[in-house]
Amino acid sequence: MTATPPDTDALLSVRGLGISLHGLPVVRRLSFDVRAREVLAVVGESGAGKSLTARALLGTAPRGARVTGSVRLRRAPGSYDELVGAPAPVLAALRGRRTALVPQDALSALSPVHPVGDQLAAAVRSVARVSRTEARARAVAALDRVGIADAARKARAYPHEYSGGMRQRAVIAMATINEPDLLIADEPTTALDPDLQEQVLRVLGEQREAVGAALVLVTHDLEAVRHHADRMLVMYAGRQAEQGPARRVLTRPAAPYTAGLLASLPPVETGGHGGRRRLPTIPGAPPAFDRLPPGCAFAPRCPLADERCRREEPGPRAIGDGHEVSCHRWEDVPHPATELFLERSV
């Protein structure tokens, strides 16, 4: 199969991304684009390679990781920066200015020994030649924008004096204060109570919109995908299972794996479904990276898998409207696809 050429209109164009850890391939042949202002959700079970992928987009792959392929960030129409293989100072200069991370754990992302406002002001002065007074004013304004009441006073407080929800708002202020083109949020709300999660995601969405950034949102929460994402990438065992417009993938998934994720989430509907019930999760577990099966990595758990699936790894194929699936049997996926993972109750 020929590789899809980089999309020159995309803000971020990832082609054939591979990440090996200590010689073991973990993320393999991943290709996707993110357009300006677009929200791409990255989903998949734990260990699928979502965080490693997110880190590669920021040029912060962990020690021992080898990143191959191409990650291009558009600088201006027709020109871009290649992140794979770029020297560390070049990557560091992009972070905070053109790309920024919204971390999972705000407490460890903020310094405990400096007031929050000082940290935001320092972020401003790291990219713009402005006076301390101006940087400080921008810091207070940024805290105010994310909904922190009495922002001038709170700017003088330390992270431990903030509640969890406020700290998460503060790191959103930090990530957006220099108006980056691309935000990467890796499970930005998992440390919060469920009732705060939606609030914080809303604040992230508003700030993203206000600064005109695109967002790559790594999440386990398909409801969040439904509400906040334009497109979604489903990963399984380090590869793309499926990607496409979020609404389409959520309503008509073409990969049995996506169907399994969906089947394990919505509320159970027993009446009118012939006594069927959903399974709590997809049966089985993802394979270990040093023991990937020869064909499709999902075949051992897939109700549709046949001989070919066990023999030959499916490559991604375009199935229309920007929807791609890596599955030999995608045309046999029923509708609703969650049927695949329902079982008859006894």
Ligand SMILES: Nc1ncnc2c1ncn2[C@@H]1O[C@H](COP(=O)(O)OP(=O)(O)OP(=O)(O)O)[C@@H](O)[C@H]1O
């Ligand atoms: N720094 C590291 N050193 C060694 N192995 C790592 C490192 N980071 C990740 N891994 C391994 O790489 C694989 C992919 O990890 P990754 O964190 O990207 O998965 P994930 O999809 O983000 O999972 P989760 O949803 O649990 O965060 C896992 O098997 C993980 O144990």
